[in-house]
Amino acid sequence: EVQVVESGGGLVKPGGSLRLSCAASGFTFGGYSMNWVRQAPGKGLEWVSFISSSGNYIYYADSVKGRFTVSRDNAKNSLSLQMNSLRAEDTAVYYCARGQHCSGDSCLLDYWGQGTLVTVSS
Amino acid sequence: DIVMTQSPDSLAVSLGERATINCKSSQSVLYSSTNYNYLAWYQQKPGQPPKLLIYWASTRESGVPDRFSGSGSGTDFTLTISSLQAEDVAVYYCQQYYSTVTFGGGTKVEIK
Numbered sequence: 001e002v003q004v005v006e007s008g009g010g011l012v013k014p015g016g017s018l019r020l021s022c023a024a025s026g027f028t029f030g031g032y033s034m035n036w037v038r039q040a041p042g043k044g045l046e047w048v049s050f051i052s053s054s055g056n057y058i059y060y061a062d063s064v065k066g067r068f069t070v071s072r073d074n075a076k077n078s079l080s081l082q083m084n085s086l087r088a089e090d091t092a093v094y095y096c097a098r099g100q101h102c103s104g105d106s107c108l109l110d111y112w113g114q115g116t117l118v119t120v121s122s
Numbered sequence: 123d124i125v126m127t128q129s130p131d132s133l134a135v136s137l138g139e140r141a142t143i144n145c146k147s148s149q150s151v152l153y154s155s156t157n158y159n160y161l162a163w164y165q166q167k168p169g170q171p172p173k174l175l176i177y178w179a180s181t182r183e184s185g186v187p188d189r190f191s192g193s194g195s196g197t198d199f200t201l202t203i204s205s206l207q208a209e210d211v212a213v214y215y216c217q218q219y220y221s222t223v224t225f226g227g228g229t230k231v232e233i234k
Binding site: 035037044045046047050059061095100101102103104105106107108109110111112113114115 | 153160162164170171172173174177183215217218219220221222223224225226227228
């Protein structure tokens with residue numbers, strides 16, 4: 001069974017940092033691109049970042065470019081999102097999602113984790 | 123970026139009746155070389171992550187009931203629930219994956 005499980009969310013002050021993790025199982029992790037998508041409380045979905053299966057291709061939404069860094073460790077079946085210089089508008093549930101039928105930075109997102117809540121507040 | 127516009131924002135449908143959700147993209151998501159529309163639909167129930175329902179605009183994901191169907195091409199798409207069940211209460215999102223991923227604003231489906 002395909003599973004992705006996020007962790008690392010919490011309360012952080014504006015300007016602070018947080019590192020999210022995503023543990024994958026039930027599929028050949030190194031064969032798939034992965035994505036982060038976020039959802040602010042009561043709002044819609046916003047794509048955040050893409051990383052190719054090898055980690056060689058990485059893309060970010062303009063809203064997080066220069067502040068967030070995505071990485072993966074295929075040997076450990078894990079995905080990470082380092083978030084720096086956090087702002088109140090980064091408050092959201094962050095989902096890890098597996099990519100399929102990807103073209104450039106764009107994928108169908110076929111499996112999603114339960115998400116982890118990041119709250120940026122003083 | 124491609125802007126995805128869904129309508130209506132919400133709708134209330136009686137059990138067993140048809141629900142129709144529309145999604146319009148600001149530019150075509152039909153890839154001419156493959157003749158595929160890079161358009162997906164997701165269902166999100168309260169407190170849960172989105173679940174993939176439909177991809178390539180009309181291909182049902184494995185395990186999705188056949189009362190869910192997708193149609194359309196180019197810039198105009200529709201998700202239809204042919205006979206609404208209580209468990210279909212959710213917010214539905216369209217997503218394009220033709221270029222940098224964007225989502226529609228969501229349509230909340232409730233029971234009348």
